[in-house]
Every structure is written in structure tokens, then in C-alpha cells.
Amino acid sequence: MLARKQNLLNNITLITQQVVNSKVTTFGFYFSVGSRFENEGEHGISHFTEHMIFKGTKTKSNRDISLIFDRMGGIFNAFTERENVGVYCTVPSENLENYKTALETLCDLSSNCTFPPEEMEKERGVVQSEILAVLDDPDDSAMDEVASCVWPNQKLSLAITGTSDDVDSITREQMVDWYKKYFAEGELVVIVCGKIFEDILVETLQKLPQHKPSQEFFRHLHFSEKIFWNTENRILKAKFNQTQIFSLYPLSSSLSFEDYISLLIFNSAAGETMSSRLFSSLREKSGLCYSVGSFYTTYENAGLWCAYSVCEKTKAVEVYKKLSEEISGFVENQISDEEIEISKERLCGSEILGETRTSFLMQRLWNFYSMGFPLCETEEILNSIRSAEKNDIIGFIKNLLNEEKKSSLVYGPALSSKQKKEILCWKR
Numbered sequence: 330m331l332a333r334k335q336n337l338l339n340n341i342t343l344i345t346q347q348v349v350n351s352k353v354t355t356f357g358f359y360f361s362v363g364s365r366f367e368n369e370g371e372h373g374i375s376h377f378t379e380h381m382i383f384k385g386t387k388t389k390s391n392r393d394i395s396l397i398f399d400r401m402g403g404i405f406n407a408f409t410e411r412e413n414v415g416v417y418c419t420v421p422s423e424n425l426e427n428y429k430t431a432l433e434t435l436c437d438l439s440s441n442c443t444f445p446p447e448e449m450e451k452e453r454g455v456v457q458s459e460i461l462a463v464l465d466d467p468d469d470s471a472m473d474e475v476a477s478c479v480w481p482n483q484k485l486s487l488a489i490t491g492t493s494d495d496v497d498s499i500t501r502e503q504m505v506d507w508y509k510k511y512f513a514e515g516e517l518v519v520i521v522c523g524k525i526f527e528d529i530l531v532e533t534l535q536k537l538p539q540h541k542p543s544q545e546f547f548r549h550l551h552f553s554e555k556i557f558w559n560t561e562n563r564i565l566k567a568k569f570n571q572t573q574i575f576s577l578y579p580l581s582s583s584l585s586f587e588d589y590i591s592l593l594i595f596n597s598a599a600g601e602t603m604s605s606r607l608f609s610s611l612r613e614k615s616g617l618c619y620s621v622g623s624f625y626t627t628y629e630n631a632g633l634w635c636a637y638s639v640c641e642k643t644k645a646v647e648v649y650k651k652l653s654e655e656i657s658g659f660v661e662n663q664i665s666d667e668e669i670e671i672s673k674e675r676l677c678g679s680e681i682l683g684e685t686r687t688s689f690l691m692q693r694l695w696n697f698y699s700m701g702f703p704l705c706e707t708e709e710i711l712n713s714i715r716s717a718e719k720n721d722i723i724g725f726i727k728n729l730l731n732e733e734k735k736s737s738l739v740y741g742p743a744l745s746s747k748q749k750k751e752i753l754c755w756k757r
Contacts, residue, residue, distance in 0.1 A: 332694055332704035337531065340540040342518045344694050344704065347525045348687060354422040354523040355687035358435050359695055360414045361518075361543065361551065362511035364489040365628075373491020374499050374507050376409040377456050381504060382416065382512070383407070384448040386441040389434070391448065397434050401427050404688075409489055412551070412628055413699070414512075419688050422524045432533050440513045440537055444501055457493045467569040467639075471740050474565060475635065478738045479577050481559050485631055516543045520694050523687035546629060546701040547583065556631040564739045564749055572645045572741030573637065576652055579734050580625055580632030586702050590717050591725035592625060592634070597672035598664055599623045599656075600636055604671060610655050611638055617648050627700065634729060642742045646751045649739065653755075660730050663723050677711050 332346040363375050384391045398405035403420035416435060422428040463469040476486040490496070517540050521530060544551060558579045584592065600607035600623030611621045620639040626632060636656050640648045683689035684707045697704055705713070739752060 331706055334698075334704060336542075337535050339535055339537055340542045341534055341537065342516075342543045342545075343531070343534060344518065344520045344698060345525055345527070345530070346522045346690055346694060346706075348523045348690070351523040351687060352421060352423050353419055353687055354428055354431070354521065354525065355417065355419040355691045356432060356435055357415060357417040357520040357691045357695065358439055359518040359520065360416075360439075360512050361412070361516035362414055362507075363410050363412045364487050364491075365411045365484045365552065366511070367484070367487070367491075370498065371503070371507070372487060372495040373456070373489075374503060375414055375511070376490050377453070377496055377499055378504055378508055378512070379407050379409045379414050379416075380452050380456055381444055381449060382438045382442045382508075384452060385443050385445055386437045387443060388441070389437060394434065394438070397430060401431070403427075403431065411485060411489060415695075417688070417691065419523075425526065425529075428524070428526060429529060429533075432530065436533060436537055439517065442508060442512075444504055444508070446501055449501055449504070453496055453499075456490065456496050460488075460490045460493050460496070463488075463490065467567070467571070467573065467741075470567065470569075471573045471575070471738075474567075474740055475575055475577065475633075475738055478561065478563050478565075478575075479559055479579070479633060479736050480556060480631065483554075483556065485556060485628060514538055514540055516541050518543055518695070518698065520691045520698075522690040522694070546699060550629055552629055558631075558734065558736070560734060560736050562737045562753055564744060564752060566743050567740050569741055571639050572642045572648075572739060572744075573639050574645065574649050574652060575738040575740070576636045576656055577736040577738070578634045578729055578731065580627060580634050580729065582627055582630045582632050584627070584632075584700065586713070587717070587721065588725055589700070589702065590713050591722045592729075593676055594669060594672045594714070594717060594722055595659070595664065595726050595729070596623055596625055596634070597675055598668040599659065602675060606658070606668070607636060607638070607652070607655055611648065611651055615651065617644050617651060621652075642744060642748075645739060645741070645744060646748050646755075649737075649752050650755055653737075656730060657732070659726050664719075664726060666719070669717075669719060669722060673714050673717070676714050680707050680710050680714075683707075 334344045401420045405418040407416040418431050420427050420431045473488050480486040607621050611617050618638045618640040623636045625634045638648050
């Protein structure tokens with residue numbers, strides 16, 4: 330069934346996609362707030378607030394909230410990103426009471442949290458432990474450094490969690506105000522997929538307080554500042570055993586849907602799969618590394634595409650050169666017909682498989698909504714992928730892989746002076 334978007338009387342944006350014969354429902358509440366909204370003295374407050382909304386409402390204790398979903402066998406979680414916070418659940422909904430209880434609980438969390446002082450102090454320690462865990466994790470640490478490398482000294486590159494000192498300084502009064510402004514009364518998009526009881530859904534959501542109208546991309550932007558992309562090639566020492574190498578290119582945030590499809594096809598061919606060019610070259614043929622791939626990320630007025638590899642430090646120079654050569658090869662030798670065909674069919678297969686999961690549908694709808702795209706159903710997406718023209722894909726790749734805008738980060742154990750010189754001075 331087609332996705333449907335409607336704006337409720339209290340300014341909540343509701344997006345639904347009914348799945349015929351589904352026995353489950355996924356609810357997603359997306360709040361327009363995150364680390365990018367925070368100023369000095371507020372760093373980490375969005376993430377800390379996300380933790381605290383589980384700690385009790387006017388009618389439920391933290392244990393009550395946990396038991397509600399445990400007794401259903403449901404999935405219940407939340408996340409904080411740079412530009413949004415999400416709270417979501419998936420529950421078996423053949424039993425109407427499960428549907429109503431899950432929906433009412435998410436509504437309760439979005440408007441009636443009480444932030445008990447004793448729970449806040451306990452959770453402060455939990456969040457600080459999470460921050461330490463990130464510092465101990467090479468992948469998580471590297472992602473923070475990637476953001477700092479390409480968007481230095483800008484809100485977009487601040488750690489989502491804040492520092493331990495940031496979290497230490499957040500007061501209950503601050504959090505209550507933050508919650509009211511951005512959660513209870515801020516912009517809210519609710520996405521529901523699977524088995525849907527429309528009347529109950531709308532009636533329940535319209536009992537929530539009046540919210541700020543959602544600012545829909547491209548028509549409205551939350552951030553007016555121009556984002557500076559840094560073209561620096563950086564080598565950064567870290568305490569980890571392996572060297573992580575990133576080749577980074579700026580990605581336009583104002584992608585057309587056609588460009589987005591080209592990006593998906595290119596990214597799949599480049600490094601997203603075991604048959605991709607980077608995996609085949611650096612791992613299968615050369616044996617230079619265990620981990621290699623590519624990914625992209627987009628924000629309201631910024632984005633990036635990245636190719637990466639993780640290797641022993643003795644191979645850092647060779648991997649850096651090989652990674653760069655393979656990326657340049659997409660411009661010089663172009664993407665092949667076979668690579669396009671494999672990528673198209675793989676992407677179509679993923680969409681077809683994903684259609685059976687309501688959580689996948691919810692995330693897809695959020696991605697499309699937040700990027701300003703039509704809320705396409707699976708068949709439309711498959712047609713768009715399969716009909717993408719090779720010349721359009723090649724043109725997109727050439728625009729993306731502009732060597733004058735390339736940044737790189739080498740992150741790991743100390744390299745020798747000779748290695749550093751070879752990396753920083755290397756050009757094809």
C-alpha cells in the first residue's frame with residue numbers, strides 16, 4: 330500500500346504505510362533535535378535526554394516502561410544523531426491491546442517524562458561510561474575524527490555524546506527545558522508501518538500537546554550557516570593496533586532522487602559488498618587488509634562519501650596508495666556495465682527483502698522524508714534503480730570524485746617519518 334503523509338491538528342506530521350496481512354507494527358517518533366542544535370554549555374544534552382526519557386513518566390516508572398515491551402516480546406529502543414533523535418518500537422499487533430499500549434507508551438514518553446533526580450544522577454554515570462566505551466572503540470573513535478577532519482570547528486563535527494565534562498555540567502533544569510522545547514512541543518514526525526488501526530492512531534496522537542510545525546526539506550532549513558569542507562590530508566596518532574585509512578569526498582545535501590539512485594549504485598559497486606571493486610582489489614587480490622569498504626552520510630546542508638580500509642601499520646602506505654588508485658579508477662576507467670548490473674540487482678534484492686520488515690520500511694520512509702524525496706513504495710524504487718542510465722551514473726561519479734576536494738585521514742599507531750612523507754606527498 331502507498332505511504333500516506335498527513336499533518337494533524339496539533340502539527341504532528343504522520344506518515345503511515347499499511348502492510349497487508351502484517352502481524353506486527355513499527356512505530357517511530359522522530360524529533361528534530363540532536364548535537365548540531367546544541368550551543369556551548371549544552372553539548373551532549375540531546376543524547377543525555379534520550380537516555381532519560383526511559384526513566385519514568387507521570388504514570389510509569391522506568392521498570393513499568395521496560396515490562397510493557399518485554400511482555401509483548403517487542404523491540405524498543407532509541408538513538409541520537411546530529412540532527413534528530415528517534416524513539417521506536419516494533420510489536421506484535423494482532424492483539425489490539427498491544428498496538429494501543431505501545432502507541433500510548435511512546436506518546437507518554439514524548440510528553441510526560443519526569444526526570445527523577447536520583448535516576449538522572451545514575452544515568453549520568455551510564456552516559457559517561459558510554460563515552461569512555463566510544464573512546465576505547467577504534468571504529469567509533471575514528472568516525473568522530475573523520476567528522477573533525479572534514480568539518481573542523483563546526484557544530485556538525487561535535488561528538489554526539491559530548492565529553493564526560495559536558496555531561497557532568499548538565500543540570501536537571503536544563504534538561505527539563507530542553508525536553509519541553511524539542512520533544513514535548515518541538516517538531517515531531519511519527520512514522521508507522523505494518524498493521525495500522527488508523528482511527529486509533531490519529532485519535533491518540535491528537536491528544537498530544539501542540540507541536541511546532543515540521544520544517545520540511547528543501548522548503549525550510551534548520552541551519553543557515555555555510556558548512557566549510559576541509560581538504561586537509563591528516564595523519565593522526567591513536568592508541569589502537571591497526572591503521573584506519575579514509576578517503577573522503579563532499580556530497581551535496583541537495584541531491585535529486587535520480588542522483589541518490591546513482592549514489593546507491595556507485596556505492597554498492599565501490600565498496601559495499603564482497604564483489605565490490607575495493608573489496609576485490611585490496612582484500613581478495615592483494616591481501617592487504619581485513620576490513621575495506623565505502624559508505625555515505627547526509628545532513629541538512631552537508632554530506633560525505635567515504636572509502637576506507639583498516640590494515641597493519643606496516644602496510645599503511647601501500648593501502649593508502651591502492652585505495653586512492655581504485656577510487657581514481659572509477660573516473661579514469663569508468664564503472665563497468667557488469668558492475669552496474671550487479672549493483673542494480675543487489676539493491677533491488679535488498680529492497681524486496683526489506684519490504685518484509687516493518688522496521689526497514691519505517692527507516693526508508695524517514696530517509697526519504699528527511700531528504701525531501703517522494704515517499705515511494707517498493708515497486709517505484711525498483712523501477713528507478715533498474716532504469717538508471719549508465720551515463721547519468723558516470724556523470725554523478727565524476728562530479729563526486731573531484732580530487733581537488735578530496736580529504737584523507739590516516740588514524741592509528743605512530744607511523745615513521747618516511748611513511749608520513751610518502752603518504753602526504755603521494756600523488757598519482
